[in-house]
Amino acid sequence: MARRRVRLFMGELHYRPEIRLHTASSGDVPTLRELYLVLDEDGQRVACGAVRTNVEYLTGIPEMTVRDEAQHVLPLLPWDAQLEELRAIVEQQRDLSVTIRALIDTTLFDGLSRCAGVPLCVYLGGRFTGGYATNQSLFWGDDATLIDLARAYVARGFADLKLRVGVEDFERDLRRLARLRNELGDGVTLSVDVNGHWSEREAEERIERLTPLDLAYVEQPIPAGDWDAMARLARRSTIPLTLDESVASMGDVRELARRRIPAIAHVKLAKLGGVGPVVEAGRLLKAAGIELMVGQMNEGTVATAAAVHCAMALQPHRGELYGADGLLDDPANGLTYSSGAVEIGNGPGLGIAFHEQDAELLWEMTV
Template identity: 25%
Template sequence: MKDLTDGKRLLPVNPLNAGLPSGEATTDRISGIRLSLVYLPLHSAISDAKVLAGRQKPLTEIAFLFCEIKTEQGYEGIGYSYSKRAGGPGQYKHACEIADSAIGEDPNDIGRLWEKLVWAGASVGRSGLSTQAIAAFDIALWDLKARRAELPLAKLLGAHRDSVRCYNTSGGYLSMSIDEVKERITMALEQGIGAIKLKVGQPDPMIDLKRIAAVREHIGENVPLAIDANQQWDRTTALRFGRIAEQFNLTWIEEPLDAYDYEGHAALARDLATPIATGEMLTSVAEHYELIRHDSVDFIQPDAPRVGGITPFLKICALAEHKKLKLAPHYCMEIHLHLTAAYGSEPWVEHFEWSEAMFEDRLEVNEGRMIVPNRPGLGLTLSEQMRAWTSEHVVFGRF
């Protein structure tokens, strides 16, 4: 029998040592990494309840951190993270600080590489901006692995379905008049999108109720409708509003309370007939575990770039599936389509057309469902427009 060690002494495995080199089973090495900071301009400024409450300014652009990874054997992967209003340059700078740690590593060792990258910058924490920067690397590595296998990422993970129910949010912001909201809803439904989410959280809740009633009348009783308060209510307002809104047969009420109010969300989930959804603003597996442990949600809404990538997202899914929770990730349909397709129970994916210009490829929507593309990996090719919107970029290794 061939000596696979070639006479070398193997180091003992220590799961706490994230810096161990790739072992003898290594089949490839990361040769180069390109990081890009890209600003996506929106056609018009948009506002939700956070803006009306004076907590944030209107959203005019989105900062993206793109990570492109190449290997010695010629495989490539693309991943991205993002930030709204603030944090984009910080993500980019942190990614630049830790990128060298991945050069020369086996790209197949995704879990170990996540640990190595997070510990390379652990002095700024293991959640938030630091792990959002790592998400771009992690997603690129999963994309690369699926491309190497010549499989769509959903199939690599083990798909339960080849299409996922989808709903549109980008036409329901508070900065839009109710007539504009109706017009955009009609366009979305005509495109084949199957459900609508409407922003709420006005200083005067009666305005919200009138808008919900108008939208429900516009779309009819059979189109699923959800609302999103963006964390702007207190417990009393959320309970009173939720009870009045039960007449509209809502699919869920999203972020009625502060993202970290696990007990308050649990009380609403217990007391209201309408399901409760939250999780998009949380940035770690541990924070999502608190939602799950407190029975705070019916729909859990992790965001893969915000929690640190696909690796931690899958851990959240395992916890959620064990508790029989429903899944409806936030934003990033290009990534979340594959991840929701691999979830056990029927999920939702959020449709935003904003990022389409970044890619040469388009996702197909038909009869209320988004179709998993049959292209390898995430099925994405970066566009020339993405390059034109690039503010900064840097290359590590040989790219």
């Protein structure tokens, strides 16, 4: 019987200097920190998954709590079991954080599709299309960098740009958007992400003022939790709405499907707990007539590749899959970005390669 080696790694990832993750909810984030779960059998790679850990602003879970949980939970799992059996066991572990659940779930789905000899999207019932269209995000920063970065994205074929707003006053946001529209022209799709930093009244007034700029959508204009307010706003808004923080659990997914609020649902592995929950949520929402966006949390190649496969399987209205673009020290490779899309190879599983020598080993066991 093959011996299985299970290892947990950590990596610190950095973008090129001109790309700085900074939103109204995250603040300034200079480094992406990720955990990688890797399974090998007799020296051959069986599975690999990843999750970003410094996302307390989304999950409410401190980074060190996530790392401690990983090193406590992983040794207790029966790693000598079949992968499908392992997945069933993990699904029954109700006390797992969403972050650790996403890490394990993504790893096991990579392994299951590798064993089946097919790309993950095919294992999920979809069709391999070589990648998916994606937007690019313009984070908070000075105006000159904003314009330069926007022009660079357009020159590379990315004509769907989302501006992060709500960090400072709305008048500055409005001026920056107007300048982007003037500089880039009508051939570029613009949208904004408020990260829930407006009140319902502010949202109504500001959406009306944004309407002449021909935005594709306004993302999370008001805080999550007040479904009645979101429904009122969505039905009155002159610009389509996208919900991100409002879709933070399967309970939220079911509530949105029940209410059929006319908005785009932005689903992410890091919020819902991995590949399985994202696919389940996507199918439920599509059945309710709600359009989808599949996204990621500014993550590296491994986690972003999982989101790309979910997008290929679900065929959402939009993709937000830019996370691995522009990273300087990602310990994995296999994604390329050009002409408005992220491209991925058609190998089994996630179709990417993880280079363990470029990450820090935290824990290991062999069964």
